[in-house]
Amino acid sequence: xxxxxxxxxxxxxxxxxxxxxxxxxxxxxxxxxxxxxxxxxxxxxxxxxxxxxxxxxxxxxxxxxxxxxxxxxxxxxxxxxxxxxxxxxxxxxxxxxxxxxxxxxxxxxxxxxxxxxxxxxxxxxxxxxxxxxxxxx
Amino acid sequence: xxxxxxxxxxxxxxxxxxxxxxxxxxxxxxxxxxxxxxxxxxxxxxxxxxxxxxxxxxxxxxxxxxxxxxxxxxxxxxxxxxxxxxxxxxxxxxxxxxxxxxxxxxxxxxxxxxxxxxxxxxxxxxxxxxxxxxxxxxxxxxxxxxxxxxxxxxxxxxxxxxxxxxxxxxxxxxxxxxxxxxxxxxxxxxxxxxxxxxxxxxxxxxxxxxxxxxxxxxxxxxxxxxxxxxxxxxxxxxxxxxxxxxxxxxxxxxxxxxxxxxxxxxxxxxxxxxxxxxx
Numbered sequence: 001x002x003x004x005x006x007x008x009x010x011x012x013x014x015x016x017x018x019x020x021x022x023x024x025x026x027x028x029x030x031x032x033x034x035x036x037x038x039x040x041x042x043x044x045x046x047x048x049x050x051x052x053x054x055x056x057x058x059x060x061x062x063x064x065x066x067x068x069x070x071x072x073x074x075x076x077x078x079x080x081x082x083x084x085x086x087x088x089x090x091x092x093x094x095x096x097x098x099x100x101x102x103x104x105x106x107x108x109x110x111x112x113x114x115x116x117x118x119x120x121x122x123x124x125x126x127x128x129x130x131x132x133x134x135x136x137x
Numbered sequence: 138x139x140x141x142x143x144x145x146x147x148x149x150x151x152x153x154x155x156x157x158x159x160x161x162x163x164x165x166x167x168x169x170x171x172x173x174x175x176x177x178x179x180x181x182x183x184x185x186x187x188x189x190x191x192x193x194x195x196x197x198x199x200x201x202x203x204x205x206x207x208x209x210x211x212x213x214x215x216x217x218x219x220x221x222x223x224x225x226x227x228x229x230x231x232x233x234x235x236x237x238x239x240x241x242x243x244x245x246x247x248x249x250x251x252x253x254x255x256x257x258x259x260x261x262x263x264x265x266x267x268x269x270x271x272x273x274x275x276x277x278x279x280x281x282x283x284x285x286x287x288x289x290x291x292x293x294x295x296x297x298x299x300x301x302x303x304x305x306x307x308x309x310x311x312x313x314x315x316x317x318x319x320x321x322x323x324x325x326x327x328x329x330x331x332x333x334x335x336x337x338x339x340x341x342x343x344x345x346x347x348x349x350x351x352x353x354x355x356x357x358x359x360x361x362x363x364x365x366x367x368x369x370x371x372x373x374x375x376x377x378x379x380x381x382x383x384x385x386x387x388x389x390x391x392x393x394x395x396x397x398x399x400x401x402x403x404x405x406x407x408x409x410x411x412x413x414x415x416x
Contacts, residue, residue, distance in 0.1 A: 021409060025406065025409065028405075032402060036395060036399075039388075039392070043392075047384040047387075047388055048381065082398075086398075086401070086402065086405065090405070105391060108391075109387065109388070109391070111383075112380050112383065
């Protein structure tokens with residue numbers, strides 16, 4: 001008979017589960033901070049509080065649309081990560097209506113600028129496609 | 138050499154000095170055109186003047202003659218002049234036609250700028266000129282030119298080490314276009330005239346051939362330009378106000394949602410803690 005007792009196998013599993021929870025929670029916090037930052041930036045740029053470029057030319061106008069749309073897309077990206085992890089911590093998946101709500105919340109920020117709206121809509125579909133693909137893999 | 142020859146040489150020299158001094162004198166008396174440049178979208182300073190591109194549509198436009206001297210017997214060089222400004226720059230465009238045979242490769246067009254308005258009609262304008270900008274061709278055939286910034290001290294032209302402004306020119310068949318861009322209300326260079334809002338400045342438009350200033354000045358004329366204050370922002374229209382209110386509503390709503398979500402995250406932390414204790 002062996003002198004040593006068998007080390008219980010459940011203990012590290014529990015530790016791992018706890019560490020996963022902590023990691024997920026930290027991800028929720030960090031991504032929420034980022035989404036808040038991008039919401040504020042979006043409010044400044046898309047709300048018309050700050051004008052990014054005073055000059056008017058095709059180049060500056062394109063850059064203006066890219067920055068405004070990019071900020072909204074980054075807001076959506078981090079909000080999705082945050083909310084996805086939040087739901088996972090609650091033991092539930094994101095429902096379709098929640099996904100649609102987040103989509104609309106991002107899109108509504110660009111509703112006052114037609115070109116930004118078009119660019120954001122296109123970017124949102126790409127992001128949803130990206131999330132779908134990484135979910136699948 | 139005979140005494141008579143020496144006398145003839147001296148006489149020729151004196152006549153030459155008198156002739157050239159009157160030829161290049163910038164003492165012009167009389168009424169000058171006063172220009173109140175309108176505001177517009179900045180044109181591209183590339184030397185291209187195309188009637189279809191509407192770049193200078195908003196500019197003040199006038200015809201002007203550049204003369205050799207103040208005697209009106211000189212037929213003069215007819216030019217078209219456009220002047221406009223935006224908040225930071227003054228834009229001047231000069232266009233004229235001249236026969237190819239009377240063109241030289243080292244042609245130039247210059248703007249001599251006075252430090253203040255010439256109110257007194259009998260004032261010697263050359264004493265007031267302190268700043269000069271030139272678009273100088275080095276080879277007109279190939280279109281090579283340089284924009285030059287000079288400052289003037291007691292009628293002597295010195296190269297300004299820190300060049301301000303911009304200029305471009307293009308010769309197309311019989312027509313040549315010179316475009317200048319000068320900073321307004323922003324120059325910190327002591328060698329430049331500080332073009333200030335609400336002030337009048339005399340601009341001598343000078344045409345010449347050669348690179349020796351002012352000896353190579355051929356023809357000129359003077360205009361008075363008032364640097365206008367930027368126009369007041371028009372009051373926001375109804376659509377602007379609606380947009381503003383809508384954006385406040387949208388972002389307030391999003392802010393409230395994010396606040397609620399953050400609160401739920403904090404609650405989740407407590408929930409996890411409680412769950413751990415129970416397990």
